[in-house]
Amino acid sequence: MKIWFTEDQTDGVRLGLKVESLLWKETTAYQELVVANTESYGRLLVLDGAVQTTIGDEFVYHEMITHVPLSLHPHPRKVAVIGGGDGGAIREILKHPSVEEAHLIEIDEKVVEASRRFFPEIAVGLDDDRAFLHYTDGIQWVKDAHDFDVIIVDSTDPVGPAEGLFVPEFYRSIYEALGEHGILVAQSESPFLQPHLIQRVMTGIAQSFPVTRLYLASIPTYPSGLWSFSLGAKGDLVSEVRPELRDMPTRYWTPQIQRSCFDLPKFVEELVR
Numbered sequence: 001m002k003i004w005f006t007e008d009q010t011d012g013v014r015l016g017l018k019v020e021s022l023l024w025k026e027t028t029a030y031q032e033l034v035v036a037n038t039e040s041y042g043r044l045l046v047l048d049g050a051v052q053t054t055i056g057d058e059f060v061y062h063e064m065i066t067h068v069p070l071s072l073h074p075h076p077r078k079v080a081v082i083g084g085g086d087g088g089a090i091r092e093i094l095k096h097p098s099v100e101e102a103h104l105i106e107i108d109e110k111v112v113e114a115s116r117r118f119f120p121e122i123a124v125g126l127d128d129d130r131a132f133l134h135y136t137d138g139i140q141w142v143k144d145a146h147d148f149d150v151i152i153v154d155s156t157d158p159v160g161p162a163e164g165l166f167v168p169e170f171y172r173s174i175y176e177a178l179g180e181h182g183i184l185v186a187q188s189e190s191p192f193l194q195p196h197l198i199q200r201v202m203t204g205i206a207q208s209f210p211v212t213r214l215y216l217a218s219i220p221t222y223p224s225g226l227w228s229f230s231l232g233a234k235g236d237l238v239s240e241v242r243p244e245l246r247d248m249p250t251r252y253w254t255p256q257i258q259r260s261c262f263d264l265p266k267f268v269e270e271l272v273r
């Protein structure tokens with residue numbers, strides 16, 4: 001018998017992954033959480049029907065949402081991830097020798113629990129001495145935060161619990177929570193399927209941040225496979241990857257990708273112009 005997981009990515013697009021076994025399913029206080037083992041991408045984490053991460057391609061997303069902004073900052077010491085309860089972004093942030101504190105602000109403790117149990121290779125950084133976990137609403141948390149060097153919004157899609165993470169007021173609070181060379185990065189969905197969302201996020205960030213950039217990465221299990229990240233910075237960005245970062249153990253990010261990910265295809269360039 002064949003069992004398939006299907007995500008309705010939009011009304012007209014679906015992704016199907018053949019499932020070998022269902023490992024976990026629960027309804028948390030915030031969302032429906034499913035863990036399954038798939039034939040082609042290994043273990044899969046799903047929240048409210050949307051793929052969050054798979055063992056097969058998680059490295060792309062987690063490396064690109066972290067190493068790109070951390071390389072653009074002259075000396076990132078204090079970093080925060082809003083959302084990202086699987087811990088993948090924290091794992092990558094801790095590869096940076098300058099980082100002293102990596103804070104995770106996750107509203108749903110059950111995501112962290114499931115990740116520790118079913119995705120130990122992704123959650124591995126959460127027990128590090130430099131990792132600090134806060135189970136609370138990121139929108140409230142950021143209002144009392146100060147002096148962060150990089151803040152990463154590793155959210156679910158802009159529906160349900162994550163809706164408030166895609167609005168200009170939230171980017172303004174992040175601006176206030178950042179120090180002098182502060183950088184914000186937010187995952188901002190697909191240029192093929194959510195072009196207007198990307199425009200909304202970039203315009204929202206530009207209301208607070210003088211410098212904005214969009215960059216792309218290829219993530220096969222996310223809608224359309226081409227994913228965007230929106231960046232806001234308070235000032236000049238570091239142009240050369242610092243020598244101590246050049247040999248970080250990564251599988252997607254390289255110093256060359258650091259540069260080339262900002263080269264946008266024409267239709268995406270036009271979208272954010």
Ligand code: AG3
Pocket residue numbers: 007009050051052053061084085086087088089154155156157187221222223
């Ligand atoms: N957060 C972004 C997931 C968005 C995917 N959307 C979808 N499948 N419709 C991922 C969390 C990984 N740390």
